[in-house]
Amino acid sequence: MEPEQNDRERLLRKYIELKRQAGAIEEEIESLKSAVFVAVSDMMSETGEKEIAFEDALFTVSYRKTFDYPADIKKKEDELKTAKKEAEVSGAARLKSETGFVVLKKNNNQ
Numbered sequence: 001m002e003p004e005q006n007d008r009e010r011l012l013r014k015y016i017e018l019k020r021q022a023g024a025i026e027e028e029i030e031s032l033k034s035a036v037f038v039a040v041s042d043m044m045s046e047t048g049e050k051e052i053a054f055e056d057a058l059f060t061v062s063y064r065k066t067f068d069y070p071a072d073i074k075k076k077e078d079e080l081k082t083a084k085k086e087a088e089v090s091g092a093a094r095l096k097s098e099t100g101f102v103v104l105k106k107n108n109n110q
Contacts, residue, residue: 019104037061 040059043052052059069077087093 015102016104 036059040052041061043059044050044061050060084093
């Protein structure tokens with residue numbers, strides 16, 4: 001095999017391994033989130049502070065609100081999505097930017 005092919009294979013292997021590690025780390029973070037939320041909330045309640053300083057980090061608690069909108073608003077959203085798609089297809093919408101990226105999936109044939 002030529003050296004360039006070896007470099008490419010090494011690059012792809014490294015990418016796969018890092019993505020696996022990142023996935024495992026993300027799973028671990030997700031498993032800790034609710035306990036950390038409770039701990040930080042408790043510490044804020046106990047101290048009266050709006051943020052908790054720990055080592056070189058600041059923890060705060062935030063809330064994200066989600067809403068369920070009335071049917072007439074949902075209909076308008078659907079109409080807008082359709083109009084945008086039609087503008088893209090017809091060329092009426094101007095392409096502002098295009099970004100390439102890699103998608104990594106498990107090969108189930110192996």
